[in-house]
Amino acid sequence: MTAELRTWRLVLEYDGAAYTGWQRQPKGHSIQSVVEDRLSRVLGGEAPRVIASGRTDAGVHALGQVCSFRAARVRHPQQLRDGLNATLPADIAVVEAAEVNAAFHAQRSAIGKLYRYVILPGPCRSALRRGRYWPVRWPLDHDKMREALGSLVGRHDFTSFRASGCSAATSVRTIHRAALLQVEDELHVELYGEGFLRHMVRNIVGSLVDVGRGKQRPGWFEELLQIKDRVQAGRTAPGEGLFLVRVDYPAALLVPGAPDLDVSAAEDPDADE
Amino acid sequence: MTAELRTWRLVLEYDGAAYTGWQRQPKGHSIQSVVEDRLSRVLGGEAPRVIASGRTDAGVHALGQVCSFRAARVRHPQQLRDGLNATLPADIAVVEAAEVNAAFHAQRSAIGKLYRYVILPGPCRSALRRGRYWPVRWPLDHDKMREALGSLVGRHDFTSFRASGCSAATSVRTIHRAALLQVEDELHVELYGEGFLRHMVRNIVGSLVDVGRGKQRPGWFEELLQIKDRVQAGRTAPGEGLFLVRVDYPAALLVPGAPDLDVSAAEDPDADE
Secondary structure, three states: OOOOOEEEEEEEEEOHHHOOEOOOOOOOOOHHHHHHHHHHHHOOOOOOOOEEOOOOEOOOEEEEEEEEEEEOOOOOHHHHHHHHHHHOOOOEEEEEEEEEEOOOOOOOOOOEEEEEEEEEEOOOOOOOOOOOOEEEOOOOOHHHHHHHHHOOOEEEEOHHHOOOOOOOOOOEEEEEEEEEEEEOOEEEEEEEEOOOOOOHHHHHHHHHHHHHOOOOOOOHHHHHHHHOOHHHOOOOOOHHHEEEEEEEOOHHHHOOEOOOOOOOOOOOOOOOO | OOOOOEEEEEEEEEOHHHOOEOOOOOOOOOHHHHHHHHHHHHOOOOOOOOEEOOOOEOOOEEEEEEEEEEEOOOOOHHHHHHHHHHHOOOOEEEEEEEEEEOOOOOOOOOOEEEEEEEEEEOOOOOOOOOOOOEEEOOOOOHHHHHHHHHOOOEEEEOHHHOOOOOOOOOOEEEEEEEEEEEEOOEEEEEEEEOOOOOOHHHHHHHHHHHHHOOOOOOOHHHHHHHHOOHHHOOOOOOHHHEEEEEEEOOHHHHOOEOOOOOOOOOOOOOOOO
16 A cells, blocks of 8 residues: 655755765765655655756855655655754755645746845955855946846747756747845846746846946847857856746645646746856 | 055955864864964065954854054055955955954954854755755744843843853853844844843843743843853854944054054953953
8 A cells, every 4th residue: 555645845045065066966065965864764754856947057056946856655754854954964945845636747837036146345355154155356237237138038039148058948048137236245137037048047147247347338138138148158157156046836735735726837847047 | 674564454255164163272163363374475474464353153154354563574455365365265355354453452452243143943954055054943932032032131141052162251241232133044143232242142042042032031141141150041142144344443542553542452352252
């Protein structure tokens, strides 16, 4: 007699510094492999595959990565959360655990993602925030950066900002919000959109710094969207400044139940940052 | 021919996790020993003693620890700052370097210190803030905690809150401000005062949590000040939640020059947290 499989959603916070990224790799230490390993311990041997909203690259952090799995042996969400927190390493934490609709899929069901990129401008470095920002020594013109960011909002072909190895079927994405925020001594680039191509946020930030330091005009972003050529854009900003802040889902999927819902999947399940 | 000794002030940020505390010890890895070692490299062999505003204990962090030293070979404050930042480990950073009045003494000249103690209430832990908060699972009554904190403001004998090994000549201190702040999901206890006894902030926070969880009444703080007995107060809160935020000095001492100033020293140079 086997118990019924139920679907679970986890919200994870992690420090990406020690990992090769989310996705399990033949070599190296991935967040997925650690989470799957510890989950199977907590579930007494049951070893579900854990699906994240998207891969995060080496060094990239998460405040609210969402992942899902199906298992029979979970009894109570708080036991799951506390059990995992007791066995996971200190640089990965479960913020939330909940049973969700059987149709919930952390990657395919995602409808919005918020990324934050942290720049520390100026000549100083920070000891307590080490590995969590991009130090940028050039003076940056915020107005010009905001002008450039403005041209990203809406539905565009982001070919110029995708990684060369990105395997997504289409490079068209919708960005709902693109903001530059001064937060104490940090400069935050926040992008909220339906989904992102591989390296898309980091390529946008790298190019944005070129605009901020005066190497390019703000109108260059408009041109890059037209040109559709990755080699024209700026460098890829380092992974350690990037945080996956939040992933949004249709409210109906966050409630346990049978998959009797008409829920539109994200447009490209292969997309990620 | 020897060059004239000039007096320098450094503002340091550090993550205390890997250190035995500020003060050089016969065994273990202290922040002072690392800073003195790297400073002597930057100064080409000249090896000044570096004096901090006060010792910080093992695990305690600093956003703005201030230290001073006298040296002949420093040329320019920015060179000093950048040279030290290039050679110091990633968990210690120089935020500021400046020449100051010859009478400046990081410990004796300090007139105010701001400490912040970070509590993370609730059942969750944080991966990105690991080692930088005290996790407190009991529900805490903020109003009662504020009432207790209120009785600390002013000039009092803090014998009940000093460490047993504290060597300060007097246990009378003045606290100018004692606040409890909710900052997103964190609870901050901020104490600003002339100076603090060894473990004083951590003993206050440990007792404050006893009040917040209902183990003691708010009036207990008033009693503890009267009783003058360390064993009556609560536990010492863990060092990893404590941050030395800022140290203040008389403005006249922050300007280079000869020590022709009538500057009152801090009341007790032996005091520290």
